Amino acid sequence: MEETAEAAGERHAVVIGGGLAGMLAATALLGHVDAVTVVERDRYPTGHAFRKGVPQARHLHVFLSGGLRALEELLPGTGRAFTDAGARTLYPPRDLVTRTVLGWQHRFDERRHGCLSVTRPVIDGVVRDRVLRTAAGSATRLEVLEATEAVGLTGDAGRVTGVRVRARKGGGGRTGGAAPAERTLHAALVVDASGRTSKAPQWYTELGRPAPRQETVDAGIAYATRMLRPTGPAGAPDMGVNVPGWPGCPRGAVYVPVEDGTWLLTAAGVRGHHPPTDDQGFADFTATIGDPYIHGLLSHVDPVSPVYGFRDTANRRRHFERPGAVPEGFVVLGDANCTFNPVYGQGMSVAALGALALRRTLDSGGGLRPGLSAGGTARGGARLRRRLEHRGRRRPAVCRRPGRPCGPRRAADLLVRTAARAARRRRSRPRRRLPRRPVPDRAAVPPDGPAHGPAHPAAAAPARSQCPADRRGTAGPGGLTVSGAPPVLRVTAPRSAGTD
Structure with missing residues (x-):
């Protein structure tokens, strides 16, 4: 079923994915289009609760x-x-x-x-709430389609004109025996922020264009x-x-x-x-x-x-930033663009930086116009492509061999x-004995309160690496060589936070 989600002459954008990257992308579009529709597979929980669509949410963020x-x-x-x-x-x-x-x-x-x-539920909940509040005071209308999945793009190899969507069975949408009906959301710009499970490569094939080159490094x-x-x-x-x-x-x-x-x-x-x-x-x-x-x-x-x-945890980068790799009217942000090993803790920051690059490109170029997308050839597209390329290069080093x-x-x-x-060389050389100096009291008190917890030595002496996992006959903490607990805080004048 064809459905026009925009009135005559209205500029409409669709964001695929209502997670952190998607909500930030919607924020970047506020004020530059007349309406933004966010397509989210899940239903948002009440309060700060975990949801199935964020499998990494239980871990450190x-x-x-x-x-x-x-x-x-x-x-x-x-x-x-x-x-x-x-x-x-x-x-x-x-x-x-x-x-x-x-x-x-x-x-x-x-x-x-x-x-x-x-925790991730707090991050998502706070950001989502602030995005909705910001949109309420904006001239741009923001609509979130929960329990709805994107199944494909419309358009051709040269330009994306919209997104095909359908309600998810069992996700709060239709639950009958028949498959949910598809509908089309026409858009001047489609932003893929669907995360590491993005189907953009498959959608490229349907549009008649080759999928972007993907580089994978898995440690x-x-x-x-x-x-x-x-x-x-x-x-x-x-x-x-x-x-x-x-x-x-x-x-x-x-x-x-x-x-x-x-x-x-x-x-x-x-x-x-x-x-x-x-x-x-x-x-x-x-x-x-x-x-x-x-x-x-x-x-x-x-x-x-x-x-x-x-x-x-594999690092995957799809090279959307290369000239001609993205059709007109299509932008890819967040993990859908470059998936980082979550252990490095950079994914959310890169998503925010990507959304900010989109906002600045729209601000400097006068909003939506031909050549905006990362693969465009116009001046604005080249600017966004360079920014996304810069963010992609800032990935952590990874090891090809464990x-x-x-x-x-x-x-x-x-x-x-x-x-x-x-x-070791210094320790092996004979040294002249010097008079022992009195040891000062280094039990410093942190600025925000007294130290507590297990006893901390004043200074932890460097110790040669002895990994318990590689020792023979080690069974539990009794066989460990205690190298000392973390050191106490040494209070010094903090450097300015604005000297990056």
Whole structure:
């Protein structure tokens, strides 16, 4: 059934996907079109609840500083709304400390690059609410079609003119025996923000054009997450703790606070070292990472959720940014464009940056016009293509072989090993004994309250990597070599947040 969703002469845009990327894309279009229709497969839950259409929602989510700035420019006041909803702002290395192969990272007050730690339902709920409020005060009409799926594009190889949609059976739509009827939403612009399950390559074939070239890099990483609630101060240290895997110890874990006094514990590993999802197996796995600190916290917490696993962590980039790769009237944003390994925590920030690039392109070019899309040849299309290409290049380095670092990670690993060799050489040389200096009291108090939790030594001495997973005869925390808990905070004057 053909259906014209726009009146005569009306500029109409359709956004496929009503998740974070889709709602931000709709925000970018406000004021530039007369109407925006968001097509969402699920029905939104009441309040901040998990939904089936976001399979990664149970796991750790962080909004990086660049993404937060982009989000604030698109939706002013969103950062405050996150805080009001219970989100925690972490400033590494003050509020999130990392255990490297040489020991614990030193803590100091550095506030240039904060990140937001909160569960995905809060993020989606806050953003969706603010988008709807912003649209209510805009000249652009915003309509959200819940329990509706996009089944194809209309148009030809040169231009997309709309989207074919239908109600989902069992998703709040029609539930009878007959297949739901299709209808067409005509649009001057279609934005695909449907995420990692985007069907754009198949739709390209239907339009008679080749699918964009796809590049996939899969390091075989899998992770499992459980929500926990501390039973007392011992289970809630004054900072998040990150013990990543490294060559020779391919297992890691991270423990960070989220809203409502809960914490998320995520364990990860490469092929052959994937964390189990049963209660006991998950707990035992945390005893085999490169430091015993996180495992020692488990006796001071109560589980709030089951253990949830996730294995679809391959990096996939579809090269929509190349000239001629996208038909006129079609733009691809977020995970539909470039899917990042979620363990790096960059997906939401890149989605916000992509939506901001769309907004700025519309602002600078006078709104919708020929050549807007990422594959267009006009000046505006080239501008958006360059911005999307820049965002795509900012992906993290990934490893093509498990346990073998590459790119910037390889350079960092070589630097660490060089420093370790230099330290061993210095220790092996005979040295002149110097008078011992008095040790100052370094039990510093963080600016936001007293330190609590397990005892923290004043300074964690660098220790040679001894991965428990590779030791013979190691059974649980009793066989671990304790390298020291994370260090206390050393209070220094914070740098300005505007010196990026």
